[in-house]
Amino acid sequence: MTPSQPSQAKYLREDDISQKCRDLLPSLPHEKGWISPSLYQYQGLWVAPKLLNGILACQEHFRAQETDVLLITAPKSGTTWLKAILFCLPNRAKYSGSMQQHPLLTQSPHDLVPFLELKLYFGQEIPNLTSLPPPRLFATHLPYQSLPQSVKDSGCKLVYLCRNPKDTFVSLWHFANKLRSKTTSGIPLAECLDAFCRGVSPFGPYWDHVQGYYKASLEMPERVQFLRYEDMIEDPQVHVKRLADFLGCPFGEQELRDGTVDGIVRMCSFDSMSMLEVNKSGKLSTGQETESYFRKGEVGDWVNYMSVEMGERVDRVVQEKMDGSGLKL
Numbered sequence: 001m002t003p004s005q006p007s008q009a010k011y012l013r014e015d016d017i018s019q020k021c022r023d024l025l026p027s028l029p030h031e032k033g034w035i036s037p038s039l040y041q042y043q044g045l046w047v048a049p050k051l052l053n054g055i056l057a058c059q060e061h062f063r064a065q066e067t068d069v070l071l072i073t074a075p076k077s078g079t080t081w082l083k084a085i086l087f088c089l090p091n092r093a094k095y096s097g098s099m100q101q102h103p104l105l106t107q108s109p110h111d112l113v114p115f116l117e118l119k120l121y122f123g124q125e126i127p128n129l130t131s132l133p134p135p136r137l138f139a140t141h142l143p144y145q146s147l148p149q150s151v152k153d154s155g156c157k158l159v160y161l162c163r164n165p166k167d168t169f170v171s172l173w174h175f176a177n178k179l180r181s182k183t184t185s186g187i188p189l190a191e192c193l194d195a196f197c198r199g200v201s202p203f204g205p206y207w208d209h210v211q212g213y214y215k216a217s218l219e220m221p222e223r224v225q226f227l228r229y230e231d232m233i234e235d236p237q238v239h240v241k242r243l244a245d246f247l248g249c250p251f252g253e254q255e256l257r258d259g260t261v262d263g264i265v266r267m268c269s270f271d272s273m274s275m276l277e278v279n280k281s282g283k284l285s286t287g288q289e290t291e292s293y294f295r296k297g298e299v300g301d302w303v304n305y306m307s308v309e310m311g312e313r314v315d316r317v318v319q320e321k322m323d324g325s326g327l328k329l
């Protein structure tokens, strides 16, 4: 493994990993990473060593409850946005009369809805999880096949958000460069694209990630809701209402009349969130700067960074890999 740089985000550093993880790493295929120096392939997914630590802890220790809600995404598919919306839905009665006290105004969605694999990595937080009031909201980038067994057995709800692969790729490439610029030189887009098209991207292959949850949503529609970023951008109100129905906290007549849905959509929109001080200059408990989660929030921005041929290549690879799934991205 490459030695870590001191200013690297805590969750990507390659020192200070558990003995279990250390023992496992030499047996795993590995490749050059995008953000972290290396990516290792575990249970089919590509992941940085420190996150593997978290994944092992999460698979071993996390005990899902039936009332839990898990938000699942491949990185850069709109996680931050959906975390904000999911936080608002079950908690809306608490803040209806005091919007200026709403936690989203002063806290990052990433601190309000933590990533399971990060939360569990910081081992001391494990006991706290059991005392959280229901519904407990967590996020994860884990693909379906790597979810802790208790998630599959518990009957808890899963909300999956996918995004056009070209926009996801460009967003990830920007994020990688932003993080790398602090420690090392940038990584060329063409190099990342090659890796992405071979399936070597954080929590990738991208197509396996999406397909796993798409299949689960067809088999268990009452447990798994499958959403697309582009559909949500087009009609956020409809999707916020559907999400509330799915979570078992539908909007009442009065709320539908008094603009509660519009209020949530507005509060969680890119424009509103990216203006907040906490999202402009804050830092997460992981050491990550919050502004790195807000770039443009647009559909189709890939055309500004990739040639038509590059775009066609991504489309071809993704469609080939997903052939027969019934899903078109």
Ligand SMILES: Nc1ncnc2c1ncn2[C@@H]1O[C@H](COP(=O)(O)OS(=O)(=O)O)[C@@H](OP(=O)(O)O)[C@H]1O
Binding pocket: 073, 074, 075, 076, 077, 078, 079, 080, 081, 167, 170, 171, 172, 174, 268, 269, 270, 271, 273, 293, 294, 295, 296, 297, 298, 301
């Ligand atoms: N509120 C809101 N609405 C719409 N889009 C938003 C919002 N917040 C963040 N974003 C855009 O989502 C991209 C970041 O993806 P993630 O939040 O999934 O990142 S992460 O996986 O949690 O690291 C990143 O996309 P790009 O702008 O294309 O890079 C963000 O700008």
